[in-house]
Amino acid sequence: xxxxxxxxxxAAPKKYEVTCSNCNLRELCLPHGLCxxxxxxxxxxxxxxxxxxxxxxxxAAGDEFKxxxxxxxxxxxxxxxxxxxxxxxTGFFMGGELLGMDGIGxxxxxxxxxxxxxxxxxxxxxxxxxxxxxxxPSLQRxxxxxxxREIVRDHGVMMLLGSMRAEERLATFLLNLSKRFTxxxxxxxxxxxxxxxxxxxxxxxxxxxxxxxLFSRFHDDGLIEVxxxxxxxxxxxxxxxxxxxxx
Amino acid sequence: xxxxxxxxxxAAPKKYEVTCSNCNLRELCLPHGLCxxxxxxxxxxxxxxxxxxxxxxxxAAGDEFKxxxxxxxxxxxxxxxxxxxxxxxTGFFMGGELLGMDGIGxxxxxxxxxxxxxxxxxxxxxxxxxxxxxxxPSLQRxxxxxxxREIVRDHGVMMLLGSMRAEERLATFLLNLSKRFTxxxxxxxxxxxxxxxxxxxxxxxxxxxxxxxLFSRFHDDGLIEVxxxxxxxxxxxxxxxxxxxxx
DNA sequence: CGTAATTTTGACTCCGCTCAATTGGCGTGG
DNA sequence: CCACGCCAATTGAGCGGAGTCAAAATTACG
Numbered sequence: 001x002x003x004x005x006x007x008x009x010x011a012a013p014k015k016y017e018v019t020c021s022n023c024n025l026r027e028l029c030l031p032h033g034l035c036x037x038x039x040x041x042x043x044x045x046x047x048x049x050x051x052x053x054x055x056x057x058x059x060a061a062g063d064e065f066k067x068x069x070x071x072x073x074x075x076x077x078x079x080x081x082x083x084x085x086x087x088x089x090t091g092f093f094m095g096g097e098l099l100g101m102d103g104i105g106x107x108x109x110x111x112x113x114x115x116x117x118x119x120x121x122x123x124x125x126x127x128x129x130x131x132x133x134x135x136x137p138s139l140q141r142x143x144x145x146x147x148x149r150e151i152v153r154d155h156g157v158m159m160l161l162g163s164m165r166a167e168e169r170l171a172t173f174l175l176n177l178s179k180r181f182t183x184x185x186x187x188x189x190x191x192x193x194x195x196x197x198x199x200x201x202x203x204x205x206x207x208x209x210x211x212x213x214l215f216s217r218f219h220d221d222g223l224i225e226v227x228x229x230x231x232x233x234x235x236x237x238x239x240x241x242x243x244x245x246x247x
Numbered sequence: 248x249x250x251x252x253x254x255x256x257x258a259a260p261k262k263y264e265v266t267c268s269n270c271n272l273r274e275l276c277l278p279h280g281l282c283x284x285x286x287x288x289x290x291x292x293x294x295x296x297x298x299x300x301x302x303x304x305x306x307a308a309g310d311e312f313k314x315x316x317x318x319x320x321x322x323x324x325x326x327x328x329x330x331x332x333x334x335x336x337t338g339f340f341m342g343g344e345l346l347g348m349d350g351i352g353x354x355x356x357x358x359x360x361x362x363x364x365x366x367x368x369x370x371x372x373x374x375x376x377x378x379x380x381x382x383x384p385s386l387q388r389x390x391x392x393x394x395x396r397e398i399v400r401d402h403g404v405m406m407l408l409g410s411m412r413a414e415e416r417l418a419t420f421l422l423n424l425s426k427r428f429t430x431x432x433x434x435x436x437x438x439x440x441x442x443x444x445x446x447x448x449x450x451x452x453x454x455x456x457x458x459x460x461l462f463s464r465f466h467d468d469g470l471i472e473v474x475x476x477x478x479x480x481x482x483x484x485x486x487x488x489x490x491x492x493x494x
Numbered sequence: 495c496g497t498a499a500t501t502t503t504g505a506c507t508c509c510g511c512t513c514a515a516t517t518g519g520c521g522t523g524g
Numbered sequence: 525c526c527a528c529g530c531c532a533a534t535t536g537a538g539c540g541g542a543g544t545c546a547a548a549a550t551t552a553c554g
Contacts, residue, residue: 053371054447084491088406095257104400110402130388134381141377147394148352154401155349159327159335161408162452166510197533204408210510212534228519228533244331317517409527413542444501459502475551 019043028183029070030124030146031139035232038136039087045132046070052115052223061112064104067125071095074119075194079202088205091153092116092177092195093183101147107179117119156160161205169204170214171242178233189233262442266290275343276317277371277393278386281429293377299362304348308359308475312350314372321366322441322455325451327359338400339363339370339424339442342431348394352487363441408452415450417461418489421471425480436480 012199020031020043031042049072058069061081076093090111093099103109104126133140160169182188182247193200197215204211215226223239225232233239267278267290278289296319299305306314308328310342323340340346347402350356351373380387407416429435430474440447444462453456462473470486479485 002250081400086406086410088402088409090402090405102398103390103394105399109398130384130391134387136378136382140387142389142392144377145352147391147398148349150398151401152352152357153392154398154405155327155335155337158337158401158404159329159333160409161405162335162449163333167305194529202409207511208533209512209535212532214508216534220311238252382539445498455501456544457501457542459500461504 001175016095017147020046023072025070025072025096025184030068031185033142034136038138041136042139045124045128046122047125050121050123052119052121054115054244055115056115058113058115058121059109059117061101061109063099063109065107065109065126067123069099069113069121069123070131071097071099074121075116076113076119077116077199085102087202088200089195092181092203098146098150101150109166115245116199122176124132133239137240140179157203166204166206166210166241167214167217170218171239173200173204173225173233174190174233175236175239175243178236189236191231193229193231193232266444267293270319272317272343272431273317277315277345277389280387280389281383285385288383289379289386292317292371292375293339293369294372297368297370299366299368301362301364301366303362303370305362305366306350306356308356309354310350312347312354312356312373314370315348315376316346316360316368318344318346319369321368322363323360323366324363324442324446324450326446327358334449336442336446338404339450341427345393345397347399399431404450413453414450414461414464415455415456415490417458417465418486420447420451421478421480422483422486422490436483438478440476442480469478487492 018137020026020029021036021039023029026032031039035225036043050058050069052074057074067147071093073095076099077089078091078093078099079087079089081087093113097112100109101119102111106188127138129143133143148167161170164172174204177191178188181191197211204220215224221238223235224231225234253277262265267273267276268283268286270276273279281289297305297316299321304445305323306386308366314406320342323346324336325338325340326334328334340360345369346360347356349358376386377388380390411419424438425435428438442450444458446453448458453461462471465471465486466473468485470482472481
């Protein structure tokens with residue numbers, strides 16, 4: 001089971017130790033595109049960080065919405081659980097990506113957000129964001145853009161789930177992961193999956209055995225090397241090819 | 248039968264003829280929750296309407312993003328088309344719902360938006376919305392809420408596509424449609440589907456034959472009456488029951 | 495009124511699921 | 525350090541739900 005505790009970071013985290021302006025994720029994060037002056041003002045919003053240990057929840061579905069979180073380091077999954085206990089993983093999030101925006105509309109988080117490795121997030125209290133956005137057009141615009149892009153991302157997942165076959169889904173996922181790692185300066189072709197086969201299956205609308213079999217098949221076809229959670233992409237073109245083959 | 252049309256007589260569409268404050272959809276639309284004064288200011292943003300005939304596009308994927316649209320009457324689908332010509336319907340929209348928010352992030356609409364019956368929309372130019380939101384906290388908050396709720400809606404679809412069986416998907420869809428019609432003062436149990444089996448299948452991640460078979464099955468089970476596009480729900484509890492049955 | 499489009503229905507197939515057994519990895523405690 | 529136990533991952537065998545292909549029926553529309 002996942003604990004919902006650890007609201008309070010252990011050591012006193014020195015504020016402003018790493019500011020947005022010198023954060024290596026600034027190109028990917030919410031304040032992206034702000035001028036130096038606006039950036040300086042924005043940094044006062046990011047007044048706290050929070051550490052979440054592997055397996056713990058940053059927030060649970062139904063928790064009161066107070067802040068949006070920017071992933072500073074680590075890896076998260078978000079997931080819904082419906083009345084009958086069925087879990088649906090709705091996304092995986094890494095450095096510079098924002099968590100919790102689904103809570104704005106109702107005042108409660110709709111998803112649970114679970115760390116899949118020891119992680120750290122920047123806390124962006126929504127009340128402050130709202131206030132600054134009203135005074136800072138570039139921030140307002142960027143906030144809207146971030147929300148809108150989340151919608152576009154979700155539509156991509158809908159296309160994946162609604163009209164792709166199993167191997168296309170996994171290929172799409174691997175290529176997407178590769179791109180996001182690249183944007184963060186990591187290897188495009190070699191990485192550790194932080195989620196289980198079950199979690200990945202949930203996200204892709206497949207059973208864990210199917211995911212496992214697909215990894216084995218891709219391996220046999222020389223597209224990737226897999227050893228448990230470690231993946232190395234050997235043939236990006238081959239993976240892309242899978243998507244190009246209609247049915 | 249409960250037509251959504253005929254709200255507007257044939258008269259020339261004079262601007263401000265129907266304002267937000269007296270629009271029968273105001274409880275569902277973007278300006279919802281604004282005070283009288285703010286509402287009056289907001290009405291100046293809604294300076295135009297646009298009629299779209301059945302089968303025509305309000306906008307196409309890739310079109311330059313300039314405005315968000317509120318459905319005043321009629322019915323729309325939104326859909327993506329990927330490189331290989333595969334279509335994925337991402338949503339159906341009726342009175343009071345907003346179209347085009349996925350364009351904010353990139354400056355281009357990501358979806359195409361097609362009228363499934365003769366329809367009318369209010370044009371909300373984004374530049375004006377943005378400006379007013381900065382000056383009007385209640386509007387800003389509501390805009391964020393609307394964007395956020397769109398994300399939540401998409402997550403619901405992801406759960407539907409990722410972890411429900413065919414009959415659960417259709418039952419969920421019918422119940423959702425019923426609720427939305429109810430909120431608009433139409434019959435909760437009797438309505439015309441404006442989309443084809445193919446479009447509905449795309450939305451639900453099923454083939455059109457499967458959708459057709461499910462309608463027939465639901466009919467045989469006494470849950471609904473179907474005759475082509477006309478549907479009458481006979482047993483809401485029975486439909487709900489389908490969702491409660493795991494596996 | 496005729497033609498095209500949509501819907502329904504049937505027969506058969508196959509992809510992904512279920513059930514089950516085995517293997518492998520990793521942390522914990524003796 | 526190794527043994528144990530637990531959880532994750534792999535692999536196999538068989539099944540079933542949804543897809544595919546095809547044809548007929550019904551409806552919509554020019």
